[in-house]
Amino acid sequence: MKSRIVVVANRLPVSWDGERWVTSPGGLVRALEPVLQKVNGSWVGWAGNSGDAPGPFEHDGIEQRPVPLSNDEVDDFYYGFCNGTLWPLYHDAVISPEFHRHHWRPYRTVNQRYAQIAAESVEPDDIAWVQDYQLQLVPGMLRAIRDDITIGFYLHIPFPPIELFARLPWRRQLIEGLLGADVLAFQTRASVANFARAARRFGGAESVGRRELKWQGRSIKLQRAPIAIDTAHFETLARSEGVQRRARELRHELGDATHIFLGVDRLDYTKGIDLRLKSFAGLLDQNVGLPRRYAFVQVAVPSRENVPAYQELRSDIEQSVGRINGDYGEPGWSPVSYLYRSLELEELIAYYVAADVMLVTPLRDGMNLVAKEYVACRRNRSGVLVLSEFAGAAEQLRAALIVNPHDVDGVTEVMRQATEMPEAEARARMQRLRRTVRRETVFEWARDCLAMLETL
Numbered sequence: 001m002k003s004r005i006v007v008v009a010n011r012l013p014v015s016w017d018g019e020r021w022v023t024s025p026g027g028l029v030r031a032l033e034p035v036l037q038k039v040n041g042s043w044v045g046w047a048g049n050s051g052d053a054p055g056p057f058e059h060d061g062i063e064q065r066p067v068p069l070s071n072d073e074v075d076d077f078y079y080g081f082c083n084g085t086l087w088p089l090y091h092d093a094v095i096s097p098e099f100h101r102h103h104w105r106p107y108r109t110v111n112q113r114y115a116q117i118a119a120e121s122v123e124p125d126d127i128a129w130v131q132d133y134q135l136q137l138v139p140g141m142l143r144a145i146r147d148d149i150t151i152g153f154y155l156h157i158p159f160p161p162i163e164l165f166a167r168l169p170w171r172r173q174l175i176e177g178l179l180g181a182d183v184l185a186f187q188t189r190a191s192v193a194n195f196a197r198a199a200r201r202f203g204g205a206e207s208v209g210r211r212e213l214k215w216q217g218r219s220i221k222l223q224r225a226p227i228a229i230d231t232a233h234f235e236t237l238a239r240s241e242g243v244q245r246r247a248r249e250l251r252h253e254l255g256d257a258t259h260i261f262l263g264v265d266r267l268d269y270t271k272g273i274d275l276r277l278k279s280f281a282g283l284l285d286q287n288v289g290l291p292r293r294y295a296f297v298q299v300a301v302p303s304r305e306n307v308p309a310y311q312e313l314r315s316d317i318e319q320s321v322g323r324i325n326g327d328y329g330e331p332g333w334s335p336v337s338y339l340y341r342s343l344e345l346e347e348l349i350a351y352y353v354a355a356d357v358m359l360v361t362p363l364r365d366g367m368n369l370v371a372k373e374y375v376a377c378r379r380n381r382s383g384v385l386v387l388s389e390f391a392g393a394a395e396q397l398r399a400a401l402i403v404n405p406h407d408v409d410g411v412t413e414v415m416r417q418a419t420e421m422p423e424a425e426a427r428a429r430m431q432r433l434r435r436t437v438r439r440e441t442v443f444e445w446a447r448d449c450l451a452m453l454e455t456l
């Protein structure tokens with residue numbers, strides 16, 4: 001790796017815990033840390049608070065360059081345009097995206113600020129690698145200030161079909177912003193194709209084959225690069241005596257049910273948690289008289305709690321959990337265990353180890369790493385993964401039981417099938433899934449993305 005790399009992302013890879021900076025958990029940070037350390041790289045991002053930001057500092061051998069956001073910008077840029085407009089629009093408009101000019105303007109201003117700080121952080125021939133939907137104008141803005149660097153962009157969420165993207169009043173500006181990059185990378189083939197179509201229609205780009213665009217005399221490469229996890233890390237933790245013991249304890253705490261179902265999601269309307277609960281209720285309905293056979297654990301990680309749609313969703317889900325437990329529970333026992341919190345990694349892995357059936361049923365999801373984490377933790381090749389056809393992971397994890405999460409009865413049926421699957425079939429499927437998550441880890445992902453940028 002010869003060039004320096006500057007990652008430009010909405011959030012820094014560190015957060016302030018009141019006393020010191022701590023590295024945030026997650027695969028992206030884990031994968032990029034060693035790469036950035038090696039090349040003396042920097043990371044430009046928001047520290048998660050409003051108001052002034054500290055000056056540049058070093059953490060774990062990586063230069064951190066905090067971007068300040070004012071109170072109003074947190075409301076209008078982060079909650080407003082990023083999470084009230086782009087997030088629902090890019091996830092199949094599962095709730096209606098809001099289009100407000102007073103959110104668009106701060107989106108532009110804040111993107112310009114990221115571009116400016118990134119421009120000050122790079123030297124000639126460096127690579128600036130811009131991440132995700134919050135910063136789609138940054139490639140173009142950065143190129144306008146510095147044309148002596150290579151610019152990459154990675155979209156972690158889906159790029160929507162043109163019929164949906166077309167609704168956006170600022171579609172041309174976003175496409176032009178993205179086309180400022182030299183390489184644009186996406187999670188799935190579908191996203192690559194959707195973007196290419198939108199770039200031709202709204203940006204006047206021309207396709208050269210399926211993976212290249214020509215625009216304003218420049219060539220822009222398109223790449224499919226599905227993000228992944230540090231598989232070995234999950235495997236090691238899943239194997240540890242502490243986790244194994246905790247998994248046995250959990251099974252016992254869950255009433256020694258014959259079949260433990262598990263859902264783990266940020267509490268987000270794209271994740272299909274409410275429909276999943278209905279499907280589980282359907283399964284309980286089919287098994288009246290055998291209530292203690294099934295236990296369902298839903299871990300819902302708090303997220304974007306200031307947005308009304310997330311508050312409503314939380315209350316709907318909590319009502320459903322209450323209804324199901326009221327209808328099917330018994331004194332001292334409830335079929336649904338609902339945890340509204342994030343878990344420590346080892347505790348989460350103990351749940352993966354304890355669960356017989358993992359339910360990953362989003363209505364739309366860029367990738368979904370929970371599906372990959374579950375597979376990585378199934379060391380004895382047992383366990384069944386039920387996976388939505390609308391998760392990016394479904395392009396790779398073909399041996400899962402693939403479902404349409406909108407089909408409540410269909411998912412109930414697949415849940416039943418999962419509990420009755422012959423052991424040999426379950427093992428064969430899990431073995432195929434494990435082969436994929438072992439071969440394609442987050443380190444290969446980072447290597448492939450950066451290799452593409454390095455060769456330009």
Ligand code: G6P
Nearest residue numbers: 010011132133156157303304366
């Ligand atoms: C998704 C997005 C990320 C985002 C994360 C958490 O995975 O692709 O860019 O950081 O959700 O959301 P938050 O709004 O808390 O950063």
